[in-house]
Amino acid sequence: MTDHLTLDEQICFPLYAASRAMTAVYRPKLERLGLTYPQYLVMLALWERDGRSVGEVCHALALDSGTLSPLLKRLEAAGFVRRRRSAADERRVEIQLTDRGRALRAQAAAIPAEMAAACGLSPDELTALRAMLRRLTGTLSTSSNEGE
Incomplete structure (x- = not known):
């Protein structure tokens, strides 16, 4: 009889371990860019489509605004993005890449192939x-x- 309460029988553990291992390989590559892994994900979403709202980035990354807001503050402090209220709807906060944030894309271009x-x-x-x-x-x- 199989004991289903062992690590080898779980799907969650290999996913967790793989996620940690993947993030560990990303870490030195992203440190050179001045980014953490979650910040990199935000930048990927903005490189894909600049000018997204906070809500759109939350949706794209499956994050809540309470998690995204500190990431955006740090990215803004680093000079990669700028946040501003929409002129059409004051409730909507739009995120724009700065010139420095757009330039960072070229520095990150090799990362996907390196990770693959x-x-x-x-x-x-x-x-x-x-x-x-x-x-x-x-x-x-x-x-x-x-x-x-």
């Missing part, structure tokens, strides 16, 4: 893994919302 190589997976395996993780996240998000 560090994973030791083929491009097809990485694509399949990403698809499975997105599906898992979507399923778990739906399940957690049903339990509320």
